[in-house]
Amino acid sequence: MSPFIHRCQCLRGFFTLRPCDAETTAACTRCQRHVCQRHLGALGVCVDCAARADEDRLFTEEGDAWFYRSRHRYYTTQHYRPVTWGTIPVGAGYDDYDLRSFEQRATDDDTESVPSGALEDS
Amino acid sequence: MLKLLSVWSLHRALGPEQRRVLATKKVDGSRPLAELVALLRPLGRLDAAGNVARRQVGGGAVAAGVAALAGGWIGLALPAPGPFFAVPAGLAVLCIGLGLAWRSLRRVDLSDNLVHVALPLLRVLEEEGDPRTMLTLTLDLQRADVAEKLVDRKSLDGQAGRKIVESLYRDPWLSGRVVLADGARLSFAVVDEVRERRQTRRNPRGKTKTKIKLRYWRTYRAAVELPDEHYGAAAAKTTGAPVKLSRVVKADALPRDPLPLLDLVAEAYRGATLKAPPQERRS
Numbered sequence: 161m162s163p164f165i166h167r168c169q170c171l172r173g174f175f176t177l178r179p180c181d182a183e184t185t186a187a188c189t190r191c192q193r194h195v196c197q198r199h200l201g202a203l204g205v206c207v208d209c210a211a212r213a214d215e216d217r218l219f220t221e222e223g224d225a226w227f228y229r230s231r232h233r234y235y236t237t238q239h240y241r242p243v244t245w246g247t248i249p250v251g252a253g254y255d256d257y258d259l260r261s262f263e264q265r266a267t268d269d270d271t272e273s274v275p276s277g278a279l280e281d282s
Numbered sequence: 283m284l285k286l287l288s289v290w291s292l293h294r295a296l297g298p299e300q301r302r303v304l305a306t307k308k309v310d311g312s313r314p315l316a317e318l319v320a321l322l323r324p325l326g327r328l329d330a331a332g333n334v335a336r337r338q339v340g341g342g343a344v345a346a347g348v349a350a351l352a353g354g355w356i357g358l359a360l361p362a363p364g365p366f367f368a369v370p371a372g373l374a375v376l377c378i379g380l381g382l383a384w385r386s387l388r389r390v391d392l393s394d395n396l397v398h399v400a401l402p403l404l405r406v407l408e409e410e411g412d413p414r415t416m417l418t419l420t421l422d423l424q425r426a427d428v429a430e431k432l433v434d435r436k437s438l439d440g441q442a443g444r445k446i447v448e449s450l451y452r453d454p455w456l457s458g459r460v461v462l463a464d465g466a467r468l469s470f471a472v473v474d475e476v477r478e479r480r481q482t483r484r485n486p487r488g489k490t491k492t493k494i495k496l497r498y499w500r501t502y503r504a505a506v507e508l509p510d511e512h513y514g515a516a517a518a519k520t521t522g523a524p525v526k527l528s529r530v531v532k533a534d535a536l537p538r539d540p541l542p543l544l545d546l547v548a549e550a551y552r553g554a555t556l557k558a559p560p561q562e563r564r565s
Contacts, residue, residue: 174406174544175551176464178560227405234541240548245464245512245559 168196170206171244174231178246201228208232285335286383292328293390300325304390309421315408315460318417319401326401329392336387343380350374392423395455398538399472403456406544411462419458426453426476444483451476464560465509470543474536475499498536502543503528506550513554525550 168180170193182196188206201210211228234240296304303309303325309318353370356362400421407417424431431451438446452475459469477497484490505526527546531537 172409173463174410175547176410176462178463227402227409230402234544238541238545238548240552243464243551243554243556245556 166194168199169193170195170199170208173242174234176243176245178244181246285331285338286387289328289331289335289387289390292324292331296324296328303423304328304392307392307423309419309423312416312418315404315411315415315417318419319404319408322396322401322404322421325392326397328390329394330397332387332391333394336384336391339380339384339387343377343384346373346377346380350377393425393455394538395536396421396423399540399543400456403540403543406540407460407462407468411460415460415462417458417460420456421458422453422455426451426455426474427478440481440483442483444481447480447482449478449480451478464512467505467507468547469505470547471501471503472543473501473503475501496534498531498533500531500533500536500542501528502531502546504543504546504550506547508550508554512558512560513556 166184168182168184170180171177172180180196180199182198184194185197186200186204187194188200188209189204190209191206193206195206199207201207203210205213207228211232235242300321303321309322350370350373353373354367357366357370404417407415411417427449428451431453432449433452434448434450436448438448440446452473454471454473457469457471459467461467475498479495479497481493481495482490503526507525527549529542529546531542
């Protein structure tokens with residue numbers, strides 16, 4: 161794959177999050193992430209940034225913008241932490257809920273004890 | 283009036299299949315999610331515009347009718363010259379025209395469940411799955427109180443000469459099943475049960491008055507089966523056999539969003555631990 165082709169860094173999904181990974185057309189002017197046409201909101205910001213800036217809108221709107229606003233609001237109000245899968249670069253624009261699965265796995269790794277009698281590197 | 287024109291132009295833009303759905307008020311079958319959203323979104327737009335237009339046109343018809351009656355009464359009481367009666371006559375014609383427009387708007391009215399519940403839910407599923415994912419959907423957009431949904435009607439004895447007729451309707455208006463992007467199998471259903479209590483009484487002056495009270499029970503059901511290969515032991519209760527969850531909302535007015543249904547699916551995912559991520563697909 162060409163190093164000059166960037167993949168969209170926005171997340172798809174509601175109950176589970178995964179990278180969109182489509183070819184990008186622009187970068188978000190607020191969070192600097194590379195975004196595809198689908199995830200590019202008005203005024204050159206990505207849909208997630210637009211959603212965070214405008215969360216008080218209602219669920220009932222049509223179009224795509226409401227989805228991203230509602231997703232973030234749902235996670236906040238219902239305390240839902242979605243499952244996340246796929247390769248998600250750590251960086252600007254990702255919250256702790258975006259990285260939940262990585263944290264969970266890291267915690268699991270830490271708690272793994274060395275079996276008794278096993279040889280350890282000196 | 284502008285809304286009426288907007289409804290007219292939205293109606294003209296509908297394709298043959300959308301017109302068929304508008305006539306039957308039912309969607310049934312299996313097709314890609316993106317296609318279903320594309321089919322139903324213009325209908326949702328039409329319905330939302332139609333609701334506003336119907337209120338405007340209905341209000342206009344009543345106002346024109348009242349003004350026509352008042353004008354006619356004033357003209358007769360004065361008495362006014364002949365040309366004066368052109369005004370109440372014109373208002374009466376306007377009232378009739380708006381009344382006919384209201385009737386035709388009512389004919390193309392779909393249940394608000396489309397705009398407030400079904401379309402947001404489909405959009406979530408579209409995002410959660412793949413646009414090419416097939417969704418098997420049964421959607422009934424008729425009113426809940428149509429004759430075919432009536433399950434029971436009985437007359438109750440009311441006090442002081444009141445006559446009470448209680449009708450029960452059962453409206454299984456939404457059901458579907460879909461495989462999500464992570465391989466989870468989701469099936470869902472929403473059933474509304476409506477109790478209409480119509481109370482009629484005659485007052486001492488001989489006037490008959492009727493009061494109608496509606497009570498709703500909405501049952502949401504979701505069954506989620508998470509794939510064993512992607513979700514770990516912590517999610518044992520949700521992998522293998524599907525988890526079946528249901529919630530009943532009892533209210534005077536039905537909820538106007540798909541949140542209870544999303545909550546049920548979220549509940550199945552809450553205890554899940556990702557074991558091996560599903561393979562990424564390039565879109």
